[in-house]
Amino acid sequence: MTLLAVENLSVAIRDRILLDGVGLAVGAGETVALVGESGSGKSLTALAVMRLLPGGAQASGRIRLDGHDLLALSEERMCRVRGRMVGMVFQEPMTALNPVKTIGEQVAEGIRFHLGVGRAEAEERAGKMLDRVGLPAKTFPLSRYPHELSGGQRQRVVTAIACACEPKLLIADEPTTALDVVLQAQILDLLRDLVTEQRMGLLLISHDLAVVADMADRIAVMREGQVVEDGFAVPTLTRPRHAYTRQLAEASMNLPIRRQVVPGGGPPLLEVRNLVRAYRGRRRSLFSRAEPVHAVDDVSFAITPGQSVALVGRSGCGKSTLARLVLALDRPQAGEARLAGESLHDKSQSALRPLRRNIQVVFQDPYGSFDPRLRVEKLVAEPLHLLDEPISTARRRELVAQALAEVGLPADGMDRYIHEFSGGQRQRLAIARAVILRPKLLVADEPVSALDVSVRGQVLELFSHLNEKLGMAMLFITHDLQVARAVADEVLVMHEGRIVERGPVNAVLDDPQTEPARALVAAAPDLAKAIARREALQPTAGAASVG
Secondary structure, three states, X not given: OEXXXXXXXXXXXXXXXEEEEEEEEEEOOOEEEEEEOOOOOHHHHHHHHOOOOOOOEEEEXXXXXXXXXXXXXOHHHHHHHEOOOEEEEOOOHHHHOOOOOOHHHHHHHHHHHHHOOOXXXXXXXXXXXXXHOOOOOOXXXXXXXXXXXOHHHHHHHHHHHHHOOOOOEEEEEOOOOOOOHHHHHHHHHHHHHHHHHHOOEEEEEOOOHHHHHHHOOEEEEEEOOEEEEEEEHHHHHHOOOOHHHHHHHHHHHOXXXXXXXXXXXXXXXXXXXXXXXXXXXXXXXXXXXXXXXXXXXXXXXXXXXXXXXXXXXXXXXXXXXXXXXXOOOOOOOEEEEEEOOEEOOOOOHHHHHHHHOOEEEEOOXXXXXXXXXXXXXXXXXXXXXXXXXXXXXXXHHHHHHHHHHHOOOOHHHHHOEHHHOOHHHHHHHHHHHHHOOOOOEEEEEOOOOOOOHHHHHHHHHHHHHHHHOOOOEEEEEOOOHHHHHHHOOEEEEEEOOEEEEEEEHHHHHHXXXXXXXXXXXXHOOOHHHHHHHHHHHOOOOOOOOOO
C-alpha cells in the first residue's frame, strides 16, 4: 500500500527552479532512502512534504499522504497533519529545538496537542520516548534544557519529538549525523522497529551509504533537483545505471589514504596537561548534595607541528568540552593548555588575540555558528580582523573567493545569506572561514559529518593539503572511524571525560585494547559489509531506474 506519493513536484523561488518534476513513493512499512550531494534538493523535498517551504517558494504537482493531497490542505489542517500523520527529524537539532523550554516539555507538547491527553500522561509518555532514544530520566531529567546537552543528545531529543505520536510517515533528515556510532546503531534499530511494529513509512535522507545499505528497501538518488535513479537498495548500489549513482558509491568505498606522519623531536605546538572541567550537577532531592559532573577529567596529550590527531568517543563523553578548553573559550578548574609554549588560560581576551590568529575552529553546528543577518563574504572574512594591518575590500574578496574555491563553492556565493545554502554547504562555509587565515592549529569538531560522500572526499583532501603542504596541525573530533583513518596520524579515544586509549590510528582501530574503543569499532558502519549482509538475507531484485 502506497502511503506517500510525490508526483511531478516542482519548487521555484524567484524564478529559480530548485526541484524539477520530483517523483517518489513510500509504502506502509517501507523504508525509502533519499540520497544525493549537498544542495541536490533532498531536504527541500522533505520540507515540501511537510509544507514548510521558505517564504516566496512556489510548489506545483501533487503530494499525496494516505490519499490526501497535502498541497491542497489549509494551514490549519496541516497543523493537525504535522506531528500526528507525519513526523520529521530535522537536520540541525539546535535550531529545531526551543531554547527556553525543557526537553520534557518539548516532547510532551505534541503528545498533548495531537492525542488530547493530560499533562501528567503526556509527561509520562515523553519520559518513555526519551528513554527509548537513549536519554533515560535518571541520567537526563525531563527538566534539562537543550543547551545542557551535547549535539548528539539534542539529536536524540528531536528524534523523540518526531516519533512521540507514532506518525504514519516519518521523515528523517540526516537523523544520525551528530551521533557516535554506538548511538547511531541504537537510533537506527529504533527506526527499524517502528517501521516493523507500526507499519510506518520511513523516508530516510542520508549521505551515509553504509547506513542506507543497511536500512533502505529502495533508494532514490537526487541530483540538481531531480530524481535520476530509483530502485531496490542493493542493485542500485552494486550495479547503478546512472553515472552519478556510481560516483557516489565509489566515493563511499574509497576515502583518501593518509600518508602517516611521524612526530618530530621538537617542542609540541599544543600541549595539554591534566585538564579538568567539571560542572555543577543537579540535586536528586532537596536534601541531597549536587555531585559535580566531570566533562573533562585529568586529560593530557600533545600535538606537534604538522601532526593530525583524531579525538573519538561516544556522544557526551567530553570531546566538545575539551575542544572549547583548547580554544580558550572556557576555563578549566585544573590543568592547562599551552599553544607554542604560551598558556591559553591565564590571559585576558586582548592578550589572547595574537594567539587566536594561530588557532581556528570548525564548529559542529554550522548554522548556529553564523550570524544569519550577514552575507557570506563578511562571515567567511570574519577572522581577518585578527591581522596586524587592515586589508582592502578587493583583497578581502580575493581571499574569500580563494577560501570558497578550496571547499568546492563558487565565488558568487559570497553575496548570498547563510539560509540560502544547504546544511552541507554551510559546513563547507564554516571550513572556509576557519582556514582563511592559514592557522598553525585547526580544531575541527565533526567538520564532515553533514557532508555528502563526494564532497566529504574533497574536503578530506583539503584537510590533507592543509596538513601536509602548509604544515597545519589538526585536532580532528569525529565519530566516523573511517574519517579518523583518513585524516589522523594518532587517535585518542575518550570515554566519560578521560582518554582511555591512544596510539597510531591504524594500530588502535585495528586492535583496540579497551572496551570503549572496541565498542566504537564494532558499531562502525561499513558499506561493503552492509551490502554483503543484505545480499545474504534476501534475493537480489532488479533495479528500476528513471535516469
